[in-house]
Amino acid sequence: MTKHIFDDAPLQGGLLAHVQECRPQGKEFCLILDQTIFFPRGGGQKCDEGTIGGIPVLDVYEEEGEICHILPKAPEGDEVLCRIDLGTRLSHMQHHTAQHLISAAAWQLFQNLTIIARMEDPWGHIEFQRPMEDEELLALLRRVEEVVKADLPIFCRYYTPEQAAQMDVRGKITPHERIRLVEVEGFDRNACGGTHCPSTGLVGPVRFVGSKMVRGAYRLYFAAGQRAHDFALEQDLRTLRLGKYTEEESPEDCEKHIADALHRLPVLEESVQKLRRQLLEQTAENLFRKASEQEAFPAVLQLLEGWDKKDGKALCDDLIHRGVRFVALGFAEGESLGVIAAQKKSKKMMPLGRALKEFFPAHEGKGGGSDALGQGTVPLSAWDDFAALCAPFLRGEGAE
Numbered sequence: 554m555t556k557h558i559f560d561d562a563p564l565q566g567g568l569l570a571h572v573q574e575c576r577p578q579g580k581e582f583c584l585i586l587d588q589t590i591f592f593p594r595g596g597g598q599k600c601d602e603g604t605i606g607g608i609p610v611l612d613v614y615e616e617e618g619e620i621c622h623i624l625p626k627a628p629e630g631d632e633v634l635c636r637i638d639l640g641t642r643l644s645h646m647q648h649h650t651a652q653h654l655i656s657a658a659a660w661q662l663f664q665n666l667t668i669i670a671r672m673e674d675p676w677g678h679i680e681f682q683r684p685m686e687d688e689e690l691l692a693l694l695r696r697v698e699e700v701v702k703a704d705l706p707i708f709c710r711y712y713t714p715e716q717a718a719q720m721d722v723r724g725k726i727t728p729h730e731r732i733r734l735v736e737v738e739g740f741d742r743n744a745c746g747g748t749h750c751p752s753t754g755l756v757g758p759v760r761f762v763g764s765k766m767v768r769g770a771y772r773l774y775f776a777a778g779q780r781a782h783d784f785a786l787e788q789d790l791r792t793l794r795l796g797k798y799t800e801e802e803s804p805e806d807c808e809k810h811i812a813d814a815l816h817r818l819p820v821l822e823e824s825v826q827k828l829r830r831q832l833l834e835q836t837a838e839n840l841f842r843k844a845s846e847q848e849a850f851p852a853v854l855q856l857l858e859g860w861d862k863k864d865g866k867a868l869c870d871d872l873i874h875r876g877v878r879f880v881a882l883g884f885a886e887g888e889s890l891g892v893i894a895a896q897k898k899s900k901k902m903m904p905l906g907r908a909l910k911e912f913f914p915a916h917e918g919k920g921g922g923s924d925a926l927g928q929g930t931v932p933l934s935a936w937d938d939f940a941a942l943c944a945p946f947l948r949g950e951g952a953e
């Protein structure tokens with residue numbers, strides 16, 4: 554069985570190990586060593602990154618008591634130099650240890666049980682049984698900070714299941730031959746196979762970075778160490794930017810400003826919808842009257858401004874429904890022009906689809922359609938050409 558050097562020496566970055574076995578596995582090789590500093594992925598922690606014999610390690614996992622190091626090629630010789638990326642390891646350790654501290658403090662303070670925990674990029678997360686309010690989160694973070702500041706020693710020791718059952722352990726113990734208990738002296742004891750800091754002080758700053766409800770559980774995202782520090786700096790910039798957007802001096806006023814605006818939003822949304830409906834009805838009425846002036850062949854061409862594309866299509870449908878034979882509308886928006894043209898279905902329809910098929914590419918636009926309905930977007934300067942294209946259709950030439 555491979556000796557787990559990372560259990561007792563989590564900060565060891567290099568090791569000379571002997572190759573016990575090197576077997577091909579698909580296009581890659583699975584390397585078994587007598588001892589290793591590579592933590593295999595599992596228990597919510599990713600595996601270590603690094604090299605063996607100068608070859609990058611692609612994956613490390615445990616299978617039937619063996620630790621498989623996956624390499625793209627076999628290393629030379631029986632003795633190999635293993636190196637892990639200590640920066641990544643330190644970040645894994647800080648996040649894993651922070652998770653123990655947060656879970657333990659949530660249990661001690663509020664009896665809020667951790668369901669699962671994951672140390673993924675960019676943040677770690679813990680899923681709790683119950684959501685936590687602001688005051689609880691603040692108390693939780695304060696407690697974690699106290700424990701970090703106290704720099705309590707952390708021990709990892711193996712026990713038999715019988716021994717572990719006699720001890721005061723937080724959370725579930727998954728049945729194993731040997732139980733690895735992680736103990737934060739005088740604070741917490743929990744079964745875990747991950748890599749942890751030798752003492753709580755090494756965790757560094759801890760920040761809560763987000764939360765959401767997932768399948769009835771409260772998921773709390775957190776960062777530790779350098780990542781927590783970076784997050785705090787980014788957060789300061791976000792606060793300053795929000796102050797600029799809202800033109801508020803203090804973060805408190807800024808938050809109130811945003812909350813008020815969000816509160817007003819549904820009311821404004823409703824008013825806008827109402828006005829849009831009124832505009833649509835009124836415009837449809839006006840354009841129908843204009844089209845009806847051509848008694849023999851009711852048709853209309855109109856350029857409109859400040860219209861939503863969806864409303865444009867509704868307006869077009871409304872006019873055709875009222876009996877207008879040909880409708881051509883343009884919607885100006887900045888330097889862009891949305892166009893829509895439709896004709897009432899009849900026995901012999903005018904070749905609208907063909908005309909539009911040529912029109913859009915000839916005017917650096919995008920669009921297409923059939924004889925019944927076509928739409929697309931062109932530069933605003935193409936309006937006169939669009940009107941010219943529509944002229945014979947407006948007179949109903951060739952329609953029955």
Ligand SMILES: [Zn+2]
Pocket residue numbers: 649650653735745746747748749
């Ligand atoms: Zn752990």
